[in-house]
Amino acid sequence: MIMTVVIVIMLGASLIFGAVTGQIAQVSQATVSGAKEAVQLLLNICGTICLWSGLLEIMNRSGLAAKIAKLLRPVIKLLFGKYAQDEEACRYIGQNMASNLLGLGSAATPSGLKAAKRLNQLSKQRGESPHAVFLLIIINTASLQLLPTTIAAVRAAEGSAAPYDILPAVWLSSIVSVLVGVTAAKLMRGKK
Amino acid sequence: MTNYIVPALMLVIVLYGALKKVDVFGAFSDGIKEGLKVCKGIFPAILVMLTAVSMLRASGVIDIITNLAAPICNWLGIPEECLPLALLRPFTGGGALSIGSEIIKNNGPDSLTGRIAAVMLGASETSFYTIAVYSAYLxxxxTRYTLGAALSADAAAFIMSGIAVRLLM
Incomplete structure (x- = not known):
């Protein structure tokens, strides 16, 4: 639904402002060039997305992904407290975080949903509000990425000298973003 | 230094797979096929959004918004060209990627603006969409404070990307 609103606003604003600024010819022309650029963009990033899906599959089958998920246990304990004592929840949260770290959002969703379902069950059993579920969602919206491969692909296609040189800056911004999200959740939860 | 990270990581992944007697090429191929499905899945969003963004830019409305917001952006240390990216980001991943790649193309991938746009994309997520998927599933x-916290996290990522690029690069 929200996407419908976004699209209507974008197209409506294009038509109205194009008419007002007298650039409606350019707006009309953009409908063709925009669609063409979309194919170009997909070509730019498709190979990299496939490459990293392939590498992730190797990591899944060799058990490396599970190992990374296990390494994340202390972080999960810190964030989720008593909910981290549940083996199943902990495993799914670990998988979800590991996929997010590798910049594979689409691979993170299935494990994230399983983790959310389990956390929801646990909070119902305890008769508590699903704060742990909210926390998991917030961590997923904050996107802690180690390897922003798609963006690196876009930079490479535009001729960047070192497409991955943004890594340290992405890490710093991601970490601050997650910390702000978690802190904001704690503060807003405390008010009620 | 950052030039070593990706090739080294690839080697580690492949070597670990080989040591664990995984059919590395088979797993690689299956994963790549999955990747193609992902590309197919995101194409509609990219096409719709890039078309809409191109039309918006041609209409001049993006220039009007960025000019109006320039003082605030400058105060925050964010190039005003990146504002449309920040505004679109919580709603649509495809839209943000579209507008981000436009900024990177227009300003150059190794320019300050191009880099800040890239870091913004890397450090944030499509908050509305993510919250919708999870809450619908459950x-x-x-979801009470979830949206507020998620948007604070996005805002923090945008402001930090300006600081981090200047600090680290």
Whole structure:
């Protein structure tokens, strides 16, 4: 639904402002060039997305992904407290975080949903509000990425000298973003 | 230094797979096929959004918004060209990627603006979409403070990307 609103606003604003600024010819022309650029963009990033899906599959089958998920246990304990004592929840949260770290959002969703379902069950059993579920969602919206491969692909296609040189800056911004999200959740939860 | 990270990581992944007697090429191929499905899945969003963004830019409305917001952006240390990216980001991943790649193309991938746009994209997520997927799956109607916290995290990522690029690069 929200996407419908976004699209209507974008197209409506294009038509109205194009008419007002007298650039409606350019707006009309953009409908063709925009669609063409979309194919170009997909070509730019498709190979990299496939490459990293392939590498992730190797990591899944060799058990490396599970190992990374296990390494994340202390972080999960810190964030989720008593909910981290549940083996199943902990495993799914670990998988979800590991996929997010590798910049594979689409691979993170299935494990994230399983983790959310389990956390929801646990909070119902305890008769508590699903704060742990909210926390998991917030961590997923904050996107802690180690390897922003798609963006690196876009930079490479535009001729960047070192497409991955943004890594340290992405890490710093991601970490601050997650910390702000978690802190904001704690503060807003405390008010009620 | 950053030039070593990706090739080294690839080697580690492949070597670990080989040591664990995984059919590395088979796993690689299956994963790549999955990747193609992902590309197919995101194409509609990219096409719709890039077309809409191109039309918006041609209409001049993006220039009007960025000029109006320039003082605030400058105060925050964010190039005003990146504002449309920040505004679109919580709603649509495809839209943000579209507008981000436009900024990177227009300003150059190694320019300050191009880099800040890239870091913004890397450090944030499509908050509305993510919250919608999870709450719909669980049947939770009231997510209370979740949206507020998620948007604070996005805002922090945008402001930090300006600081981090200047600090680290």
């Amino acid at each position: 049947g939770i109607k009231n």
